[in-house]
Amino acid sequence: MEKAREIILAKSAGFCPGVKKALERVRKLAEGGQGPVFTLGPLVHNGQVLSGLEAEGIRAVESLDELKGKSGVLVLRAHGVTPEVETQARGLGLSVVDATCPLVKKAQNAVSRYAAQGYDTVIVGDAGHAEVIGLVGYAKERVFVVSGPEEAEKLPDFDKVSVVAQTTQEEDVFRKTVEVIKSRSKNVVVSDTICKPSRDRQRETVELCRSADLMVVVGSKKSANTARLAAICRRLCPQTLFAESAADLDAALVESARRVGVTAGASAPDSLIREIVSALRRLG
Numbered sequence: 001m002e003k004a005r006e007i008i009l010a011k012s013a014g015f016c017p018g019v020k021k022a023l024e025r026v027r028k029l030a031e032g033g034q035g036p037v038f039t040l041g042p043l044v045h046n047g048q049v050l051s052g053l054e055a056e057g058i059r060a061v062e063s064l065d066e067l068k069g070k071s072g073v074l075v076l077r078a079h080g081v082t083p084e085v086e087t088q089a090r091g092l093g094l095s096v097v098d099a100t101c102p103l104v105k106k107a108q109n110a111v112s113r114y115a116a117q118g119y120d121t122v123i124v125g126d127a128g129h130a131e132v133i134g135l136v137g138y139a140k141e142r143v144f145v146v147s148g149p150e151e152a153e154k155l156p157d158f159d160k161v162s163v164v165a166q167t168t169q170e171e172d173v174f175r176k177t178v179e180v181i182k183s184r185s186k187n188v189v190v191s192d193t194i195c196k197p198s199r200d201r202q203r204e205t206v207e208l209c210r211s212a213d214l215m216v217v218v219g220s221k222k223s224a225n226t227a228r229l230a231a232i233c234r235r236l237c238p239q240t241l242f243a244e245s246a247a248d249l250d251a252a253l254v255e256s257a258r259r260v261g262v263t264a265g266a267s268a269p270d271s272l273i274r275e276i277v278s279a280l281r282r283l284g
Contacts, residue, residue, distance in 0.1 A: 006259045007280050010204045013218065013264035014273055016197040018101035019044055022078045023053075025099050030057050034095060035072035040064070040085075041130055043077050044267035045223035067092055079130035080104045082137025103167050103195040104131055108138050110191035114162035115140040119189065122146060122155065124177045125166025129224050132166050148173045152180040160187035167195040168225035168266070170232065171202060197266065198225055205229050208261030209236035214253055216241045218276050219265030226265025233263070245272070246279035254283040 015023070022043055030037045037058045042050055050060065061067060064085070067074060074094045076086065078101040090096050100108075111121055121139040124146055125132040136143050146152045163181055165174045171194060182188050209215055215233040219226030221244060233240040239253055254260065260280055264273050 005254075005257065005280075007277060008208060008212070008259070008261050009273070009277060010201070010208060010261070010263040012197065012201040012204050013262065014266075014268055014270055016195075016201075016266035018078045018103065018195075018197075019266055022075075022099045022101070023049075025097065026053065026058050026075050027056060029073050029075065029097065036070075037073045037075060038067060038070075038094075039075045039077050040081065040089065041077055041079070043075070045220040045226075045265075046267045046269060046272070047220070048272060049267065049269050064088055064092060067094060070094065073097060075099050077130075078104065080108060080134035081130075082134050084137060085134075101167070101195075103193070104134070107131075107135055107164050107167055107191070107193035110164050110193060111135050111138040111162065114189055114191075115143075119160050119162040120144070120158050122152070122161055122163045122177075122181060123166065124148070124152075124163065124169055124174050126224050129166065131168075131224075135164065135166070146177060149176040149180045152177045155181065155184070158185040158188070160189075161185050162189045162191065164191045164193045166224070167193055168198045168228060169194050170228050171199060201225070201229065201263070201266070202232060205232055205261075205263045206236065208263060209233055212237055212257075212259050212261035214239045214241070214257035214260045216243055216249070216260060216262045216276065216280065217264070218243050218262065218273050219268040220244055223265045223267050226268070229263050229265060237261070243276050246275050249276070249279055249283065251283055254280055 039060045042060045076098045080100040120142040127145040215237040217230040
């Protein structure tokens with residue numbers, strides 16, 4: 001008799017504490033009757049969640065220009081913003097709520113502290129990501145964004161440099177990038193600002209990959225932390241699926257797997273994870 005398929009869901013899959021707190025906060029504001037609630041940029045990278053928020057009267061705007069002349073509440077999302085953007089936001093006349101994740105605040109403070117002492121800054125992360133754009137705004141001297149050790153090889157030599165990580169950066173990539181920078185700089189201060197939820201999620205994903213025939217990564221392709229989970233999985237488990245919905249599952253791959261590992265990004269709601277796990281069971 002053919003052995004039944006085993007589906008193992010990572011304990012760390014789904015919303016991280018920062019996302020949970022931000023969602024709770026905006027919903028409480030919407031219920032408080034202080035007027036419409038706006039977020040500067042999408043609160044999370046998940047269309048399902050954003051549609052639900054819009055139905056509750058919480059709308060994402062792409063720029064502060066959209067809010068001129070409006071009343072209500074503006075929420076600065078968990079990714080954070082530059083000091084200049086925060087100043088502009090507070091000058092609009094709306095009630096401003098700062099929902100920046102405390103762990104992102106820690107990275108901002110590290111950049112600001114050493115920049116004030118004349119250090120150049122290197123941020124290991126994704127140049128176009130909202131969190132990284134915010135971090136760049138806290139640097140006063142030269143600032144560079146690199147995605148990993150290969151790009152770090154192209155950096156200039158530094159007399160003194162501060163190195164921080166995007167909070168969802170892959171641990172091994174950050175460590176190798178720091179080694180490259182240390183090899184060509186006189187004075188290096190390293191602030192390991194990778195957040196614990198990201199670190200735990202990545203480590204658990206690595207463990208799952210070691211015994212799985214198939215890995216399924218649940219979440220949006222627009223999410224940086226989910227894309228990193230997918231990259232880890234593809235290196236360690238050749239059969240990896242990136243699923244934004246159950247429709248993305250490959251029936252033939254699923255049916256040929258005996259042990260399926262499921263992980264999910266920090267912006268993937270429980271409802272989506274349950275939907276995909278149920279679909280994996282049905283395909284059995």
